[in-house]
Amino acid sequence: MITPTTHLFTAGETLHDDILNRGIRDVYDFLQEPPQFVMRQTTAQSFLNSTWTDVTNWTVDKDNDNFRSAGGAGITISTSGFYTFTYGIGFANVNSAADTTGFRVVGLVIHGFYQGNHYSRPSLTAGMWWADIGAVYGCYMTAGDTVFFRARQSSGVTLNSKVDQVQAHWSGHWISQ
Amino acid sequence: MSNPAPPRWVEPYAPHAWTDKEIPDYDTLNLYLRDYSDYLLQPPMCKVHATTVQAISNAYWWQVNFGAEDFDNDSMWDQSGIITIHTAGYYVGNASICYATGQTGGGTGYRWQTLYSSRDGGDIASSGEWAETSGYTKRLGVVFGPIRLDKGNYILLRAYQNSGYALNTNATDLEFASDFYCKWIGPA
Numbered sequence: 190m191i192t193p194t195t196h197l198f199t200a201g202e203t204l205h206d207d208i209l210n211r212g213i214r215d216v217y218d219f220l221q222e223p224p225q226f227v228m229r230q231t232t233a234q235s236f237l238n239s240t241w242t243d244v245t246n247w248t249v250d251k252d253n254d255n256f257r258s259a260g261g262a263g264i265t266i267s268t269s270g271f272y273t274f275t276y277g278i279g280f281a282n283v284n285s286a287a288d289t290t291g292f293r294v295v296g297l298v299i300h301g302f303y304q305g306n307h308y309s310r311p312s313l314t315a316g317m318w319w320a321d322i323g324a325v326y327g328c329y330m331t332a333g334d335t336v337f338f339r340a341r342q343s344s345g346v347t348l349n350s351k352v353d354q355v356q357a358h359w360s361g362h363w364i365s366q
Numbered sequence: 367m368s369n370p371a372p373p374r375w376v377e378p379y380a381p382h383a384w385t386d387k388e389i390p391d392y393d394t395l396n397l398y399l400r401d402y403s404d405y406l407l408q409p410p411m412c413k414v415h416a417t418t419v420q421a422i423s424n425a426y427w428w429q430v431n432f433g434a435e436d437f438d439n440d441s442m443w444d445q446s447g448i449i450t451i452h453t454a455g456y457y458v459g460n461a462s463i464c465y466a467t468g469q470t471g472g473g474t475g476y477r478w479q480t481l482y483s484s485r486d487g488g489d490i491a492s493s494g495e496w497a498e499t500s501g502y503t504k505r506l507g508v509v510f511g512p513i514r515l516d517k518g519n520y521i522l523l524r525a526y527q528n529s530g531y532a533l534n535t536n537a538t539d540l541e542f543a544s545d546f547y548c549k550w551i552g553p554a
Binding site: 196198202212213216292302308310324328329364366 | 408409460541547
């Protein structure tokens with residue numbers, strides 16, 4: 190998607206279709222539906238103990254700017270600008286002490302670095318509550334940048350993500366030039 | 367200010383009502399079509415993050431400071447922890463603080479974060495929880511808005527902890543840096 194450029198009107202200028210379409214219509218079309226994606230995980234994924242893992246198995250509900258054009262786990266930015274990302278995951282219980290052990294963390298890998306990490310403790314009672322953690326992060330992105338949503342857990346055993354009642358989710362939204 | 371200033375915005379917001387057979391001159395077209403469009407493409411917004419460790423004393427409210435701006439097109443950041451509004455309106459955003467790991471007292475007491483607004487003269491958003499362990503860094507966030515802020519008002523993040531000891535924040539990199547961002551979403 191191309192960020193539209195507004196038109197600077199000048200005295201005595203004759204308005205023609207290109208000016209009105211590019212300088213006005215395209216701007217409002219863009220603002221009505223700026224680049225955005227919405228994804229959720231519908232197939233469970235295994236997360237090894239103490240290992241950062243790309244969250245994947247995405248079902249894409251919306252992608253109007255080829256965010257997922259490269260496939261894989263991450264997204265690619267096509268339109269530069271400031272974005273907000275919302276991301277979260279729930280880990281399924283294994284009904285043992287692992288449910289109450291260690292921590293759960295989510296983060297984004299942007300420009301090769303972890304950013305916006307959020308940590309959480311799991312449930313205090315085995316099998317009782319899922320360890321569900323979410324975060325919001327805002328960042329300026331340049332066309333061509335890639336972003337990965339990663340999760341990590343230190344329960345001592347492999348844990349699966351939960352895909353019923355709680356689903357891993359990841360969305361992004363262009364909010365400014 | 368690290369970014370171009372936002373386009374001019376007519377306050378109070380008063381869009382032009384076109385009349386039958388009106389022939390708009392170029393200044394009217396620029397003011398009510400081009401400038402508003404430019405403004406909506408890049409409304410006032412500020413994103414800053416911490417770059418140095420900050421000590422948060424025990425049982426005392428501290429203003430959280432930031433050391434670098436990632437984005438600021440309306441000169442909102444004051445080089446410390448105060449975000450001053452230059453364009454009135456409703457704003458949304460979020461702020462967070464990260465404490466360093468392995469500190470004495472890191473697993474004890476309460477952590478409280480609030481967003482203070484000078485317009486309201488008090489805290490308008492907050493979050494808090496018990497500390498559980500000093501073995502990991504935890505980002506403690508406050509999501510706020512929409513909140514009304516007028517020109518000259520300021521907002522800031524304040525933190526409180528009662529571990530029994532002074533606790534340092536973690537500002538090693540963006541992974542663990544306290545941060546703040548807000549964005550104009552509509553006129554006052």
